[in-house]
Amino acid sequence: MPEKHTKGETHGCIVCGKLYQLYVVYDENNKFVDFKVMSDGAQRVDYPGRPLVACKKHSVAEIEAAVARTYGISRDDED
Numbered sequence: 694m695p696e697k698h699t700k701g702e703t704h705g706c707i708v709c710g711k712l713y714q715l716y717v718v719y720d721e722n723n724k725f726v727d728f729k730v731m732s733d734g735a736q737r738v739d740y741p742g743r744p745l746v747a748c749k750k751h752s753v754a755e756i757e758a759a760v761a762r763t764y765g766i767s768r769d770d771e772d
Contacts, residue, residue: 701731702721707738707759708751717744740764 702717713732720726728744730737738745738756747756 697726702744702748704744706735706748706751707745707763708747708755711748715744721755727771 697718697720699716699718702715703712704715705712713730713735715728715730715732717727717728725744726740728737730746734749735746736749738747738760740760744760747759751759
């Protein structure tokens with residue numbers, strides 16, 4: 694079974710930058726695997742390869758626009 698480790702990290706909302714606490718899981722090669730949002734008022738934003746978070750008050754359209762602006766359009770075949 695592959696070795697995994699978890700780190701507590703602080704990440705900003707992809708839309709407005711408000712800070713939230715996350716537990717982020719990495720594999721033995723330090724590659725991102727999964728994460729959990731620990732702060733109240735935040736929601737997980739699914740994006741391949743990195744942990745992203747947004748405030749619950751932001752709309753889906755605002756979040757998608759911020760992700761596209763920051764990282765470009767996501768393709769499902771990216772790892």
